[in-house]
Amino acid sequence: MSDFPKFVQLNEEGPREGFQFEKGPIPTARKIELIDALSETGLNQIQVVSFVNPNRVPGMADADEVVRGFKRKPGVRYTALWLNDKGLKRAVASGLDIKGSLSLTASEKFVQRNQQRSMADNLAAQHEMIRLYQSYGLPVERGSIMAAFGCNFEGEIPHERVLGLVQTMFDLAAEHGLTLKTVSLADTMAWATPVSVRALVGKVRNRWPDLKVALHLHDTRGMGIANAYAGLEMGVDTFDSTVAGLGGCPFAAHKGAAGNVCTEDLAFMLHEMGIETGIDLEKLIEAARLAEDIVGHPLPGSVKMGGSLDALRRSLH
Amino acid sequence: MSDFPKFVQLNEEGPREGFQFEKGPIPTARKIELIDALSETGLNQIQVVSFVNPNRVPGMADADEVVRGFKRKPGVRYTALWLNDKGLKRAVASGLDIKGSLSLTASEKFVQRNQQRSMADNLAAQHEMIRLYQSYGLPVERGSIMAAFGCNFEGEIPHERVLGLVQTMFDLAAEHGLTLKTVSLADTMAWATPVSVRALVGKVRNRWPDLKVALHLHDTRGMGIANAYAGLEMGVDTFDSTVAGLGGCPFAAHKGAAGNVCTEDLAFMLHEMGIETGIDLEKLIEAARLAEDIVGHPLPGSVKMGGSLDALRRSLH
Numbered sequence: 095m096s097d098f099p100k101f102v103q104l105n106e107e108g109p110r111e112g113f114q115f116e117k118g119p120i121p122t123a124r125k126i127e128l129i130d131a132l133s134e135t136g137l138n139q140i141q142v143v144s145f146v147n148p149n150r151v152p153g154m155a156d157a158d159e160v161v162r163g164f165k166r167k168p169g170v171r172y173t174a175l176w177l178n179d180k181g182l183k184r185a186v187a188s189g190l191d192i193k194g195s196l197s198l199t200a201s202e203k204f205v206q207r208n209q210q211r212s213m214a215d216n217l218a219a220q221h222e223m224i225r226l227y228q229s230y231g232l233p234v235e236r237g238s239i240m241a242a243f244g245c246n247f248e249g250e251i252p253h254e255r256v257l258g259l260v261q262t263m264f265d266l267a268a269e270h271g272l273t274l275k276t277v278s279l280a281d282t283m284a285w286a287t288p289v290s291v292r293a294l295v296g297k298v299r300n301r302w303p304d305l306k307v308a309l310h311l312h313d314t315r316g317m318g319i320a321n322a323y324a325g326l327e328m329g330v331d332t333f334d335s336t337v338a339g340l341g342g343c344p345f346a347a348h349k350g351a352a353g354n355v356c357t358e359d360l361a362f363m364l365h366e367m368g369i370e371t372g373i374d375l376e377k378l379i380e381a382a383r384l385a386e387d388i389v390g391h392p393l394p395g396s397v398k399m400g401g402s403l404d405a406l407r408r409s410l411h
Numbered sequence: 412m413s414d415f416p417k418f419v420q421l422n423e424e425g426p427r428e429g430f431q432f433e434k435g436p437i438p439t440a441r442k443i444e445l446i447d448a449l450s451e452t453g454l455n456q457i458q459v460v461s462f463v464n465p466n467r468v469p470g471m472a473d474a475d476e477v478v479r480g481f482k483r484k485p486g487v488r489y490t491a492l493w494l495n496d497k498g499l500k501r502a503v504a505s506g507l508d509i510k511g512s513l514s515l516t517a518s519e520k521f522v523q524r525n526q527q528r529s530m531a532d533n534l535a536a537q538h539e540m541i542r543l544y545q546s547y548g549l550p551v552e553r554g555s556i557m558a559a560f561g562c563n564f565e566g567e568i569p570h571e572r573v574l575g576l577v578q579t580m581f582d583l584a585a586e587h588g589l590t591l592k593t594v595s596l597a598d599t600m601a602w603a604t605p606v607s608v609r610a611l612v613g614k615v616r617n618r619w620p621d622l623k624v625a626l627h628l629h630d631t632r633g634m635g636i637a638n639a640y641a642g643l644e645m646g647v648d649t650f651d652s653t654v655a656g657l658g659g660c661p662f663a664a665h666k667g668a669a670g671n672v673c674t675e676d677l678a679f680m681l682h683e684m685g686i687e688t689g690i691d692l693e694k695l696i697e698a699a700r701l702a703e704d705i706v707g708h709p710l711p712g713s714v715k716m717g718g719s720l721d722a723l724r725r726s727l728h
Contacts, residue, residue: 244720249727284717287683288640315720316676316713320637323605359633366604392709396633400601403561403632410566 099331101370103139104357105308106132108385109160110141110175111354112340113153116389122156124388126163131381132337133167136373137357144175145184161188177209178219179226186230194227194234196220196266196274198259201245204282208240217262224270234270237263238278238310243294244285251285253294260298260305276306276332281321284314288324295328308332311355313339313394318355319363326367335360338382339394356395358382362402375402416648418687420456421674422625423449425702426477427458427492428671429657430470433706439473441705443480448698449654450484453690454674461492462501478505494526495536496543503547511544511551513537513583513591515576518562521599525557534579541587551587554580555595555627560611561602568602570611577615577622593623593649598638601631605641612645625649628672630656630711635672636680643684652677655699656711673712675699679719692719 109129113120129142142164148155157174166172171191176182185192198220199205202213209216227234241248242256260277267274279294295307309325311318311333322333334354341353358378361371375397382398426446430437446459459481465472474491483489488508493499502509515537516522519530526533544551558565559573577594584591596611612624626642628635628650639650651671658670675695678688692714699715 246723247727249724285720287680288637289684313713314717315679316636316673316717317680319633320605320640320680323637323640356633362632363604363634363637367606394713396630396711400631400633403602406563407566410564 097329098326098367098369099329101331101372102326102364103332104137104361104371104373105139105141105173105332105334106137106337106357107141107334107354108132108336108338108340108357110144110154111336112338112385112389114144114146114151115341115353116153118153120153120388122159122163125156125160128337128381128385128388129160129164129172131377131384133165133170134374135377135381136371137378138169138372139171139173141173141175142190144177145181145188146175146177158184158188161190179222182223182226182230186232192230192232193236194224194232196223196234196237196263197240198237198263199240200251200256200259201241201248203247204241204245207247217266220263220266221269224266224272228270234267234272235274236276236278236308237267237274238280239263240280241282242279243281243290244283246283253297256294257297257301260302274305276308277302278308278310278332278334280310280334281312282310284312284317286311286321287317288320291321291324292328295325295330299328306332308334310334312341313353313355319359322355322360323363326364326369333360337378337395338385338398340385340389353394356382356397358397359395362397366403376405414646415643415684415686416646418648418689419643419681420649421454421678421688421690422456422458422490422649422651423454423654423674424458424651424671425449425653425655425657425674427461428653429655429702429706431461431463431468432658432670433470435470437470437705439476439480442473442477445654445698445702445705446477446481446489448694448701450482450487452694452698453688454695455486455689456488456490458490458492459507460505461494462498462505463492463494475501475505478507496539499540499543499547503549509547509549510553511541511549513540513551513554513580514557515554515580516557517568517573517576518558518565520564521558521562524564534583537580537583538586541583541589545587551584551589552591553593553595553625554584554591555597556580557597558599559596560598560607561600563600570614573611574614574618577619581619591622593625594619595625595627595649595651597627597651598629599627601629601634603628603638604634605637608638608641609645612642612647616645623649625651627651629658630670630672636676639672639677640680643681643686650677654695654712655702655715657702657706670711673699673714675714676712679714683720693722 143157336354339356460474652674653671656673
């Protein structure tokens with residue numbers, strides 16, 4: 095167990111995942127309030143909005159206003175999501191800390207639903223995105239494979255397909271003179287279990303030992319923290335997560351189900367394992383409670399209810 | 412990973428843990444309805460009530476009526492909880508499938524709160540319980556260590572103390588000519604993390620390689636499933652759990668926090684890992700939804716909302 099990472103990077107995606115998913119409408123000022131609270135927790139990366147079609151994702155119609163409204167804290171990287179050139183242009187114009195990233199999807203049926211294009215068209219679109227990234231002078235170091243562990247519309251995703259897509263992503267980058275440093279495997283529809291995390295991450299690491307593997311996990315079936323633990327056992331040191339477990343995928347056909355793996359629950363486990371995150375857990379718990387107040391219904395995270403152990407330890411001394 | 416168990420025993424404790432914990436009052440008929448539904452899920456052990464002081468645990472005042480009311484399904488063992496001779500007498504009189512078990516607590520402060528006696532008095536009481544078990548001709552094969560991973564009132568529990576208590580329990584049994592087959596480590600106040608599960612279970616298994624180790628896990632800080640996974644990695648093949656995650660400890664000073672590790676989420680993980688439980692997951696999910704209907708508020712389990720993957724797989728074929 096001495097091979098657990100010493101530091102784990104948590105990329106906070108709560109504002110983007112949550113406000114994209116919630117029925118709302120959530121006032122812009124309250125979105126800004128949450129981002130400002132998250133900025134004080136020690137998180138060093140916060141995805142604040144997505145620049146997507148407001149007709150498809152009405153909760154993100156005020157993305158530009160949100161970006162203008164929050165206070166930038168030095169040392170925190172504020173990012174966004176986009177799915178196409180139009181979104182990227184808005185992201186660049188917003189002045190956020192944008193880096194290029196590639197995205198492939200391991201399920202033909204899901205990419206069709208989520209992005210209205212085929213896997214082949216999506217691959218072609220990545221070339222165009224790289225050209226755009228390069229025209230803006232943006233670094234491109236990360237690629238993501240969505241639906242890497244399974245798909246609600248297609249079922250199991252063979253590991254060989256995912257490995258093939260990682261290779262495709264390397265080739266794609268190389269054609270443009272780029273080298274990817276990180277591949278994120280996204281369990282977009284919560285098909286992963288600890289055993290499948292071990293298996294797929296293991297295969298990726300065997301084939302590309304120097305590649306950094308990140309995990310983007312959903313908690314729809316309660317496996318999020320266990321999957322993260324299995325990832326840690328395989329040397330994964332970067333996770334996307336959302337405060338209070340905000341979020342869920344609006345196109346994944348789940349109703350009332352939990353969203354992403356919860357940042358404060360993950361940070362709690364990491365700290366208890368002696369792994370640093372740079373996060374002040376008590377402040378993060380406060381932000382989680384604020385998130386719950388903002389959306390106006392219970393959110394799935396547990397530590398915001400159960401409390402941290404460090405708080406208990408302090409109260410005992 | 413080939414050393415995961417082929418079959419895992421899940422001891423359902425939802426009716427007892429849940430109805431003991433819920434503010435209620437829950438009509439006796441509805442408690443019976445849940446037990447009858449659980450009987451049809453393939454679970455082979457269900458703890459249906461606790462025989463405890465109704466002044467301290469009003470939700471269990473109707474324990475005898477509940478026991479008289481449910482339909483016994485052949486092949487299912489229906490059990491109960493008791494804390495003293497008075498409770499045991501009621502349990503024996505109820506005609507349930509009672510086996511003796513020993514219980515020690517690793518925290519002086521918690522045993523005082525939970526049972527109003529010292530650790531020394533609790534140990535002395537176990538002798539009396541064994542004499543009673545023997546007078547009723549009941550087998551005694553299992554012992555539990557409560558608060559084995561930490562205590563809200565005392566903090567960390569040293570592993571050496573837990574190991575000492577396991578030895579004490581063996582000695583105690585031996586004095587009466589008994590040999591324990593199983594020791595259950597209970598994370599009564601949700602202090603465990605996957606790493607502490609590995610560490611403590613590992614130490615117990617190193618010292619007593621032939622002893623069966625069971626885990627009783629709470630999910631108050633969202634670690635329940637990850638802790639179970641860590642236990643599986645250490646060869647644990649018996650877990651207590653509650654349908655829908657019912658429960659929580661009424662004397663542990665948590666409010667609104669999650670209860671025990673959730674049976675259907677655990678069964679989901681096990682099945683996806685290729686481990687058998689004998690459970691029909693879809694029927695168990697239905698029982699979890701029934702439990703939620705009975706208590707009248709959302710319960711923490713995830714798979715009852717997210718749905719099983721097998722159901723999705725079937726819908727795709």
